[in-house]
C-alpha cells in the first residue's frame with residue numbers, strides 16, 4: 173500500500189487510567205495486550221510523525237499494516253514505572269513499548285499540558301498529589317528517541333482552573349476556544365512554552381483536549397498560524413484511520429476505552445482496517 177491508498181490507525185491511551193487489574197479500566201494492561209496483539213497480527217508500530225509527514229507529502233514511506241501510538245495528558249506514568257495507590261506497580265507505557273520485540277520503529281507520542289499551575293492542580297485534584305505531572309521527563313525522553321512530546325494545550329481548559337479564561341471563557345470544554353485571544357492563550361502560549369524548553373520545532377503535533385476541535389481552529393486559526401508556531405498537524409478523537417484525504421488540522425485517532433474496550437474489540441478494529 174502506498175501512494176494514495178495508505179491509511180494508518182492512530183491509537184490513544186491515558187496512562188492515568190488505572191482503575192483495576194483488568195483490561196477495561198487500566199490502560200497499561202490494555203496497552204501491553206494491544207501491542208502483543210498488533211505484533212502477532214503483523215502490524216508495525218511507526219512514529220506518529222511519520223503519519224503526519226505522509227499526509228503532508230513530506231515523505232512517502234510504505235505504511236501498509238502500520239499503526240502509531242499516542243497518549244494524552246502527560247503524567248510520569250507515561251514513561252516511569254509507578255506504584256499506584258491501591259493498584260500496585262504499573263509499568264509505564266514506555267517500559268511496555270521497550271519490552272515489545274520485533275518492532276524496530278516503535279515510538280510513543282505523549283501529548284502534554286504546558287501550564288505548570290494547571291498540572292499541579294490536576295495532580296492534586298484529579299490524581300493522588302504524588303507529583304506525577306512534572307515536566308522534568310520531557311527533555312530526556314525526547315532525547316532518548318522513543319518518545320515524542322506533543323502539545324495538548326496550555327491548561328486543557330480544565331475545570332481545575334476555576335478562573336475563567338480570556339473573554340470570560342468557561343472551563344471544561346475546548347469547543348469554546350473559538351476566537352483569536354482564546355487560541356493564543358490555549359495553543360500559542362503552549363507552543364511557546366514547549367519551544368522554550370525543548371527547542372524550536374521540537375513539538376510539531378497538537379491534540380485537542382477532550383477531542384473537541386472547534387471549526388474556528390480547524391478551518392481558520394491553524395491554517396493561518398500553525399506553521400509559524402512550528403505546528404504541522406492537530407489530532408482529534410473522532411475514530412477512523414489517517415489517510416490521504418484526512419484534514420491535517422483534524423486528524424482522527426482511536427481512543428482506548430471509547431472505541432474499543434477488550435482484546436477482541438481491538439482485534440476487530442485492526443481487522444476492519446487491514
Ligand SMILES: [Zn+2]
Pocket residue numbers: 244245324328380381382
Ligand atoms: Zn486530555
